[in-house]
Amino acid sequence: MTLRLEITTPLTIAVTTDGITSLRAQDASGDFGIRPGHVDLVTVINAGVVRWRQDGGRWHFGVVRGGVLTVTGGDRVSIACRSVVLGDDLPTLQAQARAERLALDNAARAERIKSAQLHARAIRHLVKGFAHGSDMLGLEEADQ
Numbered sequence: 001m002t003l004r005l006e007i008t009t010p011l012t013i014a015v016t017t018d019g020i021t022s023l024r025a026q027d028a029s030g031d032f033g034i035r036p037g038h039v040d041l042v043t044v045i046n047a048g049v050v051r052w053r054q055d056g057g058r059w060h061f062g063v064v065r066g067g068v069l070t071v072t073g074g075d076r077v078s079i080a081c082r083s084v085v086l087g088d089d090l091p092t093l094q095a096q097a098r099a100e101r102l103a104l105d106n107a108a109r110a111e112r113i114k115s116a117q118l119h120a121r122a123i124r125h126l127v128k129g130f131a132h133g134s135d136m137l138g139l140e141e142a143d144q
Helices: 090-131 139-143
Strands: 003-008 013-027 030-034 041-054 059-072 076-087
Touching (some): 003 041, 013 059, 041 076
Antiparallel strands (some): 059 076
8 A cells, every 4th residue: 555645735736645655744743754654634734844654665755835734535635735856866855855944935025115215205205295285195186
């Protein structure tokens, strides 16, 4: 008996594979392993490395960010996550995942800065208009 593994993101099915003999992951309670015949399980993976072995061979890795892992029927493992970076060399994979996380953080930071600048510009425009006695909302025209 073996496991079937499926890892999905909102945009893609990243992994669908059979013949998994063991899988390791980590949730808030710590590191855990899954082998064929495991009881049904649902757990949240905030961020971490999922590793699996097919037919006693080498380990395969996925760096998962924000996901839910489920085991059903003792032979099916599903991970639905925000993103996953896959590979067979863990140090390279971890470096790649760090680079992707840094790029996402930088993009989010740039969006926050842009939003703050737009907000400040709108406030300055309103203050400038009110300081000159103009009706920025067009209320005076509605009263006439």
